[in-house]
Amino acid sequence: MIETKRRGISTFIATLLLMVLAVSAGVVIYAYTMGYLGNFGGPQTMGAISVDTYSLDVTASASKCDAYIRNIGKAQFELQSIYIDGKAVTGTVPTLVLKEGEVKLLSITEAIKGTAFVGSTTYEIKLIGKDNTQLSFQVKK
C-alpha cells in the first residue's frame, strides 16, 4: 500500500493569509489613491490667500515689490515658491507664514533671474504655498 504524505498549511491558515494579503493590498491601494501615504487620514485642507494691496518701487536706489498678503482660508499658509512671468524667482524665497485671517507684508526684491524690476512693465506674480495654495496677481508701476 502506497501512503502519500500531504503536508502543508491548513485551509484555515491559508484563508487567514489570503485575507491578510487582500486587506494589506486594499489598504495600500486606498492610501495610494487618496494620496495619504505618509499622512494617513490627515487633513488636506487647501488654503486660500488674497492680496490686499501692493506697491512696486523702481527707483534708482531700490527695486522691490511689496504686497500685503491675507490668509482668507481655513488652513495655515506657508510660502514655498514665487514665479514672476512664469519663471521661478531664484535665490532665497522670503519666509511667509500666515495663520488663519492673518495679513503680512511680502517683499520681493528681484524680478527674473536676479534682474531688478523696471517701470512701465506689468509683472504677473504667482505665489505657491506648501499645500499648493496658489495666488496670481499683476503688478505695474
Added chain:
Amino acid sequence: MKARKGVSEIISSLIVLMIVSVMGVMLYEITLDSLSTQQSDLLFEVNREINTAMERFKIVSITRTSQDQMNVTYINYGDVEFKITDIYIENVRYQVENPVEARKFVLNSIIPEDFILGSGEEILYNVKIVSERGVSNELQVLL
C-alpha cells in the same frame, strides 16, 4: 486512522467573520472621517465664495478730523455683514482696532490712529479699506 486537529468550521467561520467585521468598521470609520472633513472644507469654501460675492461696500467720504486724522466713512450695501480689518493709506497698512460688524445700509467710520495728515498743501491720498474676507474698496482724496 487519520488524526484531524484544528478548530472547528463554526469557530473558524466566527473568527473570519469577526476579523472581516473589525476591518469593515475600521474602513468605514476612516472613510467617514475623511469624507466628513472634505465635506466640511468644501462647505467652508463654498460659503466663503458666496459671502465674498455678496459682500459689497463703498467708501462714501474721507474727511479730516480736528486732530488732523483721517476719518473714512463707508457703507455696506451688500447682503452680508462684514468687518473692515485693515486700511491702507498710500499702500501702508493701518490695522483697525476693534473692528465692528458693518450692518446693511449703516454708515461706519474708521480713524487710523497712527496716521496724521500733513499740514500745508493738500496731498492726494490713495485710501483702501479691506474686509476680513479680502474684499476691498479704494478712493483717492485730496486732504
